[in-house]
Amino acid sequence: MSSERKNAGYLSPEVVGCQFSIYPLRQLEIGDSIEAAIRAAKAEGCAIRVGNMSTLITGSEEQVFLALRAAFRAAQAKGPAVLTATLVAGMPSDELVAEIQSRLDQ
Numbered sequence: 001m002s003s004e005r006k007n008a009g010y011l012s013p014e015v016v017g018c019q020f021s022i023y024p025l026r027q028l029e030i031g032d033s034i035e036a037a038i039r040a041a042k043a044e045g046c047a048i049r050v051g052n053m054s055t056l057i058t059g060s061e062e063q064v065f066l067a068l069r070a071a072f073r074a075a076q077a078k079g080p081a082v083l084t085a086t087l088v089a090g091m092p093s094d095e096l097v098a099e100i101q102s103r104l105d106q
Helices: 030-042 061-078 094-105
Strands: 016-024 047-048 055-059 081-089
Touching: 016 030, 016 061, 030 055, 030 061, 030 081, 055 061, 061 081, 081 094
Parallel strands: none
Antiparallel strands: 016 055, 016 081, 047 055
């Protein structure tokens, strides 16, 4: 099987994805910390997709790690916070994800 066919539906390994979540601790307004983190990540030039439970950032490895650091620092500036992250190289494309979801919905 060719590597092109084997990797069909996946982004190039040079594209790094990171799903992260911010958990503000002992803060009355948790939305401020979360929004600050997302804005800081976006300022690093990554593509951002906000979800219900986490945020997905994509870009080059350098961009993603800079965005992750910026997000953590922005959240931390608002008060104590936890950041969890999952990183991936060669993640599924939006089209592949939509295709899988479509099959599940049938």
